[in-house]
Amino acid sequence: MMDQSTSTLTMLPTQASTIAPGYDLLFWVITYMCVFFFVLIIGAGTYFVFKYRYRGGEHRVDTNHTHNTTLEIAWSVVPLFLCIGLFAWGFKLYLDFAIPPKDAIEIRVTGQKWAWNFEYDNGAASAKEFAVPLNKPVKLIMTSRDVLHSFFVPSFRTKMDVVPGRYTTMWFQATQVGPQQVFCTEYCGTSHSDMLAKVLVLPEKEYEDWLEKHRDDPNATPADKGKKIFNGKGGCNACHAVAADQAIPVIGPKLWQLFGRAEKMADGAQLTVDENYIRESIEYPNKQTVAGFAAGAMPTFKGVLSDKEISDLIAYLKTLK
Amino acid sequence: MTQYSPKSAQGDRPASPSFYKAARGIGSWLYTLDHKRIGIMYLVFVLAAFLLGGVFALLVRTELLTPGKTIVDANTYNRLFTLHGVVMVFLVIIPSIPASLGNLILPLQLGAKDVAFPRLNLASFYIYLIGACFALYSLVNGAVDTGWTFYTPYSNTTDTSVISMVLAAFILGFSSIFTGLNFIATTHSLRAPGMTFFRMPLFVWALYATSVIQILATPVLAITLLLLLAERVLKVGIFDPAMGGDAVLFQHFFWFYSHPAVYIMIVPGFGVVSELITTFSRKPIFGYRAIAMSSIGIAIIGFLVWGHHMFTAGQSEIAGMIFSFLTFLVAIPTAIKVLNWTATMYRGSIVLRTPMWYAIGFLYLFTVGGLTGMYLATAGTDVHLHDTYFVVAHFHFVMMGGTMFAFLGGLHYWWPKITGRMYNETLGSFACLVAFIGFNMTFLTQFVLGAQGMPRRYYNYLDQFQPLHAFSSVGSYVLGLGFLLSAVCLLGTLFKKSDAPDNPWEGTTLEWQTASPPPLENFHDQPAVNAGPYDR
Numbered sequence: 059m060m061d062q063s064t065s066t067l068t069m070l071p072t073q074a075s076t077i078a079p080g081y082d083l084l085f086w087v088i089t090y091m092c093v094f095f096f097v098l099i100i101g102a103g104t105y106f107v108f109k110y111r112y113r114g115g116e117h118r119v120d121t122n123h124t125h126n127t128t129l130e131i132a133w134s135v136v137p138l139f140l141c142i143g144l145f146a147w148g149f150k151l152y153l154d155f156a157i158p159p160k161d162a163i164e165i166r167v168t169g170q171k172w173a174w175n176f177e178y179d180n181g182a183a184s185a186k187e188f189a190v191p192l193n194k195p196v197k198l199i200m201t202s203r204d205v206l207h208s209f210f211v212p213s214f215r216t217k218m219d220v221v222p223g224r225y226t227t228m229w230f231q232a233t234q235v236g237p238q239q240v241f242c243t244e245y246c247g248t249s250h251s252d253m254l255a256k257v258l259v260l261p262e263k264e265y266e267d268w269l270e271k272h273r274d275d276p277n278a279t280p281a282d283k284g285k286k287i288f289n290g291k292g293g294c295n296a297c298h299a300v301a302a303d304q305a306i307p308v309i310g311p312k313l314w315q316l317f318g319r320a321e322k323m324a325d326g327a328q329l330t331v332d333e334n335y336i337r338e339s340i341e342y343p344n345k346q347t348v349a350g351f352a353a354g355a356m357p358t359f360k361g362v363l364s365d366k367e368i369s370d371l372i373a374y375l376k377t378l379k
Numbered sequence: 380m381t382q383y384s385p386k387s388a389q390g391d392r393p394a395s396p397s398f399y400k401a402a403r404g405i406g407s408w409l410y411t412l413d414h415k416r417i418g419i420m421y422l423v424f425v426l427a428a429f430l431l432g433g434v435f436a437l438l439v440r441t442e443l444l445t446p447g448k449t450i451v452d453a454n455t456y457n458r459l460f461t462l463h464g465v466v467m468v469f470l471v472i473i474p475s476i477p478a479s480l481g482n483l484i485l486p487l488q489l490g491a492k493d494v495a496f497p498r499l500n501l502a503s504f505y506i507y508l509i510g511a512c513f514a515l516y517s518l519v520n521g522a523v524d525t526g527w528t529f530y531t532p533y534s535n536t537t538d539t540s541v542i543s544m545v546l547a548a549f550i551l552g553f554s555s556i557f558t559g560l561n562f563i564a565t566t567h568s569l570r571a572p573g574m575t576f577f578r579m580p581l582f583v584w585a586l587y588a589t590s591v592i593q594i595l596a597t598p599v600l601a602i603t604l605l606l607l608l609a610e611r612v613l614k615v616g617i618f619d620p621a622m623g624g625d626a627v628l629f630q631h632f633f634w635f636y637s638h639p640a641v642y643i644m645i646v647p648g649f650g651v652v653s654e655l656i657t658t659f660s661r662k663p664i665f666g667y668r669a670i671a672m673s674s675i676g677i678a679i680i681g682f683l684v685w686g687h688h689m690f691t692a693g694q695s696e697i698a699g700m701i702f703s704f705l706t707f708l709v710a711i712p713t714a715i716k717v718l719n720w721t722a723t724m725y726r727g728s729i730v731l732r733t734p735m736w737y738a739i740g741f742l743y744l745f746t747v748g749g750l751t752g753m754y755l756a757t758a759g760t761d762v763h764l765h766d767t768y769f770v771v772a773h774f775h776f777v778m779m780g781g782t783m784f785a786f787l788g789g790l791h792y793w794w795p796k797i798t799g800r801m802y803n804e805t806l807g808s809f810a811c812l813v814a815f816i817g818f819n820m821t822f823l824t825q826f827v828l829g830a831q832g833m834p835r836r837y838y839n840y841l842d843q844f845q846p847l848h849a850f851s852s853v854g855s856y857v858l859g860l861g862f863l864l865s866a867v868c869l870l871g872t873l874f875k876k877s878d879a880p881d882n883p884w885e886g887t888t889l890e891w892q893t894a895s896p897p898p899l900e901n902f903h904d905q906p907a908v909n910a911g912p913y914d915r
């Protein structure tokens with residue numbers, strides 16, 4: 059059940075995020091525009107049908123009204139300007155959805171048939187429901203273990219596909235305490251319609267308590283686990299240095315200050331290191347080679363490390379300042 | 380005046396037998412090269428497929444009467460909505476107007492004896508049948524549960540019979556390409572003397588634009604489906620990240636075809652409605668050139684908007700911006716058409732017969748469908764509405780309220796020409812009214828459901844959505860009843876004697892200047908044209 063007061067005929071769910079009021083404003087503006095044009099077009103059509111209906115006898119003959127350049131230009135240009143206006147407004151809103159504030163809290167979300175998993179920087183983890191603080195921006199970094207899913211919170215008005223093999227992000231800032239409904243909106247098989255979850259919007263204090271309660275091993279954050287893999291199972295430390303004062307043979311690029319840095323590839327391409335790039339570097343090291351390094355030197359870890367372990371590694375690499 | 384040269388004026392036409400009587404026996408149908416017979420065979424199969432797809436739809440709606448299980452389990456439900464989509468898109472809507480009504484009417488409207496390549500035409504029909512067989516094979520072999528979009532990697536991993544269904548869509552594509560090629564060649568080479576491009580009826584223009592899209596876009600679908608097969612069968616990683624592929628790439632490929640495909644579905648409907656409105660308003664169409672050119676405009680811009688299906692798929696903001704903008708751009712030629720149709724009725728002498736009721740129904744439904752497209756073209760508002768019932772309602776207004784109402788309008792309009800029989804006006808109009816009411820009950824409701832956040836392709840749903848779901852389901856029964864009534868109305872005429880005049884609606888295009896039904900060669904003498912198609 060949605061816990062908000064959504065009655066059968068309310069068009070939009072409650073507004074529970076900072077973006078919702080702006081969204082609803084545009085939604086209603088479009089609605090009024092639609093109603094206006096509907097009444098105009100269908101009103102005119104209906105009026106013509108009544109007014110000019112054939113009522114027996116001679117047919118009215120009108121061969122004059124087959125063309126009117128002024129009118130035709132007018133009804134092409136006016137909608138064009140309205141459309142451009144709508145487009146611009148809609149794109150601005152789209153950017154609001156797409157670009158998270160810099161200080162957003164990051165939560166990692168994994169979709170899999172047919173459950174959602176959530177992980178926090180302090181190692182807290184949960185499934186089915188997850189907590190976010192009230193009035194604080196939250197960024198979800200999402201990926202899927204199997205097929206496509208999509209993360210949809212109607213009362214926040216936001217949604218983003220969850221794609222295997224890459225990370226997608228979405229953000230929101232909740233403005234209403236209480237549980238909010240999450241749906242999976244990309245068809246994913248048998249229990250697609252039961253792939254639900256709840257966002258628990260909590261006041262700061264309760265949020266902290268919730269986090270405490272949900273970490274099993276207080277020492278093992280994803281970054282912690284990642285560090286362990288880096289130096290253990292992955293053996294990455296054999297080729298990569300993680301600090302300037304580390305004395306190891308230079309086989310692979312230095313990995314401190316990695317996240318967000320501009321990297322030059324051997325083929326001349328320039329890119330910014332992000333989650334997707336790191337993941338690709340680990341799973342398909344030969345797809346793109348960093349300039350100055352040998353292609354084929356780094357083995358693939360695809361099938362060796364699980365998605366989750368790679369995510370942990372990335373969390374770890376992000377901490378290397 | 381569009382008309383015959385004087386020597387072949389209606390009165391003194393020698394009686395030649397109708398094309399039905401020109402040859403008899405089953406072979407005369409199976410091996411026929413006559414565009415009219417091929418059109419009729421298409422019509423029969425399209426209507427049969429429409430019945431099948433409709434039954435799937437009613438089962439889906441019945442299941443949705445209550446949350447959780449109503450009549451079937453989740454896996455069956457997933458197959459039902461997939462089959463409904465696949466059958467309606469590939470077997471019904473895409474071939475509906477072009478392959479059945481187009482085949483029947485296009486050569487007649489051009490004043491031609493047949494299409495340019497009659498053998499290719501027959502081949503296209505048989506390919507359609509083969510495709511349909513693959514679809515049926517898949518259906519009885521466990522069917523598919525991927526949705527008609529076949530999104531990867533799900534379609535790669537499900538154990539349902541995806542391969543035969545994908546092959547079906549692949550094969551059906553060729554039928555569509557052949558028809559498109561044929562229509563383009565016919566339009567270019569077989570127009571009656573004096574019929575310049577700007578003297579062609581708008582139905583021909585619409586089919587021409589559609590054919591261009593068909594031959595350019597359908598190969599992309601074929602390639603996409605082949606890649607999908609290569610991945611499933613040969614395990615070549617293309618779309619499945621588990622094999623090193625890219626899941627979103629499939630969506631680009633798929634919509635590169637499937638967005639233009641929505642114009643393959645609706646543009647012929649525009650053509651039909653143009654004919655209906657001008658004939659029954661007894662007035663030349665308003666803005667002939669604007670309507671003709673807007674079909675071409677839609678055909679071109681329609682290729683560049685596919686990304687609007689992927690605003691929430693993680694594509695870059697720049698891509699989102701471009702696709703949103705182009706989508707708004709394609710709305711303009713569409714709006715122009717609606718306004719031209721409305722203006723055509725101004726100072727007309729509007730005769731409210733069954734086909735005109737369908738055209739008026741179309742105008743209303745398509746306007747709603749088009750206007751609600753604005754919410755989805757606007758990238759920001761699409762975020763909340765994408766993949767909810769709002770989208771389901773929107774495309775049903777366009778595809779069902781648009782294309783299918785136009786198709787039925789056209790069918791009622793040309794029925795006397797095709798069969799030589801008039802139907803009962805009262806029953807025909809009544810059936811249209813029932814379908815119209817049922818349609819609105821079913822789908823207006825779904826706009827509200829979608830805005831409230833009800834995701835699509837859901838077997839189970841939250842209790843709060845139940846009243847509207849139930850109402851929508853009841854609406855679908857009313858809609859089904861409407862179609863049943865129109866079937867009774869039309870098919871009933873087959874049991875009576877031929878009674879249709881050559882030109883029951885006093886239409887001005889060439890098909891009305893030959894007998895109903897036309898003789899084998901369509902016209903007794905080659906018609907000639909010396910004026911616009913709708914000049915009275």
Ligand SMILES: [Cu+2]
Pocket residue numbers: 206207208242243244245246247249250251253
């Ligand atoms: Cu799902």
Ligand SMILES: [Cu+2]
Pocket residue numbers: 637638639641684685687688
């Ligand atoms: Cu599209």
